[in-house]
Amino acid sequence: MVSISASPNLSNPQEDALRIKQSFTIVALFTVFLWLIKIAETFLGANFFNYGIHPGQLTGLLGIFVAPLIHGSFTHLFTNTAPLLILGTALLYGYPKSAKIVIPVIYLGTGLAVWLFARETYHAGASSLTFGFMFFIFSIGAMRWDKRAIALSMIVFFLYGSMIWGIFPTQPGISYESHLFGGLIGLLLAIILKNYDAYTPDKKYSWEEDEDDEFKDI
Numbered sequence: 776m777v778s779i780s781a782s783p784n785l786s787n788p789q790e791d792a793l794r795i796k797q798s799f800t801i802v803a804l805f806t807v808f809l810w811l812i813k814i815a816e817t818f819l820g821a822n823f824f825n826y827g828i829h830p831g832q833l834t835g836l837l838g839i840f841v842a843p844l845i846h847g848s849f850t851h852l853f854t855n856t857a858p859l860l861i862l863g864t865a866l867l868y869g870y871p872k873s874a875k876i877v878i879p880v881i882y883l884g885t886g887l888a889v890w891l892f893a894r895e896t897y898h899a900g901a902s903s904l905t906f907g908f909m910f911f912i913f914s915i916g917a918m919r920w921d922k923r924a925i926a927l928s929m930i931v932f933f934l935y936g937s938m939i940w941g942i943f944p945t946q947p948g949i950s951y952e953s954h955l956f957g958g959l960i961g962l963l964l965a966i967i968l969k970n971y972d973a974y975t976p977d978k979k980y981s982w983e984e985d986e987d988d989e990f991k992d993i
Contacts, residue, residue, distance in 0.1 A: 794868050794871075795864065797867075798863075798864045798865075798866075798867035798868040798871075799864045801863075801867060802859065802860055802863035802864050802867065805863070806859055806860055808844075809844060809846070809852060809855075809856075809859075809901060810852065810856075812844055812845060813845075813846055813849060813852050816845070817849075823845040823899075824845060824846075824847050824897055824899055826838060826841050826842075826845060827841075827842045827897040827898050827899030827900075828842045828886055828889050828893070828897070828898040828899065829890075829895070829896070829897055830889060830891065830892070830893045830894065830895055830896075830898070831890070831895060835890060838886065838890070838897075839883060839886030839887055839889075839890055840883075840886070842886055842889075842898060842899040842900070842903070843882060843886075843899075843903055843904055844901075845899045846901070847899065847900070851900055852900075852901075854902075855900060855901045855905060858902075858905040858909070859901055859905050861934065861935075862905050862908040862912065862931065863904075863908060865908070865912055865927050865930065865931060866878075866908050866911065866912060868927075869912065869923055869924065870911075870915070870968075870972045871972065872971055872972045873911075873915075873968045873971045873972050876964070876971075877908075877911055877964050878904075880960060880964060881903070881904060881907030881908070881911075881961060881964070882903075882904060884956070884960045885903040885904075885907060885953060885956045885957040885960055886903070888956035888960070889950070889952050889953055889956060892956075893950065893952035893953075894952065898950040898952065898953055900950065902941070902953055902954060902957070903950075903953040903954070903956070904957065905935075905938070905957075906938060906941065906942070906953070906954045906957035906958045906961065907957035907958065907960055907961035907964075908961065909931055909935050909938055909958070909961065910957070910958040910959075910961030910962045911961035911962070911964055911965045912927055912928060912931045912965075913928050913931045913932055913936075914928075914961065914962050914965035914966070915928070915965040915968070915969060916929070916931075918965065918969050919969060919970075939958075941954040942954045942955040942958050
C-alpha cells in the first residue's frame with residue numbers, strides 16, 4: 776500500500792486562490808495610486824514629469840524615489856497598467872520571499888543606474904518595474920525546474936516576451952535605459968535568488984521515507 780504525505784509547505788487550490796487574490800489586490804492598490812497621482816497632476820495643471828530622474832544633476836536624485844510613480848501622459852500610464860498588474864501579481868504570488876528584495880532593489884537600483892549612466896533628459900514611468908519583474912520571473916523560471924516557476928515563466932514569455940525589444944534605443948521619446956537597467960537588475964536578482972523561494976516536492980511516498988530511514992542507519 777502506498778501512502779502520500781502532503782508537505783506542510785504545499786499550498787492547496789484554495790490557498791493558491793487566496794494568495795493570487797491577495798497579490799493582485801496589493802498590486803492593484805499601487806496601480807490605483809499611480810492613476811490618482813496622474814489625475815491630481817491634471818486637475819492641478821501641474822507637470823510632475825519634471826520630478827523624474829535627470830542624470831548627473833543633484834536635483835535629479837529625487838527622481839530615483841518618485842520616477843516610477845509619475846508618467847508623461849495618460850497613454851503612458853495606460854500602457855504600463857496591464858503589465859504592472861500581471862507581472863506584479865505573478866511576482867508576489869510565485870516568489871513572496873524574493874519579492875521583498877526584488878521590488879525595492881529594482882525600484883531604487885534602476886533609478887540610481889539611470890541617474891549615473893542615462894541620457895541627460897527626464898526619465899520617469901513604471902516601466903522600469905515591469906521590465907525588472909519580467910526579466911526576473913522569466914529568468915528564474917528558466918533556471919529552476921519546479922512546476923510553478925516554469926508555468927509563470929512561460930506565461931510571462933508568451934504575454935510579454937516582445938518587451939525585450941524595449942531595452943534597445945528604438946524611439947527617442949522612450950527611456951530605453953530604464954528598461955535596460957531594470958531588466959539587467961531583474962536578471963541578476965534571478966541568479967542570486969534562484970533558490971530563495973524553494974518549494975517542497977509536491978508528493979512524498981511512504982517507500983521514499985523508508986529509503987531515507989535506511990540510509991540514515993548506514
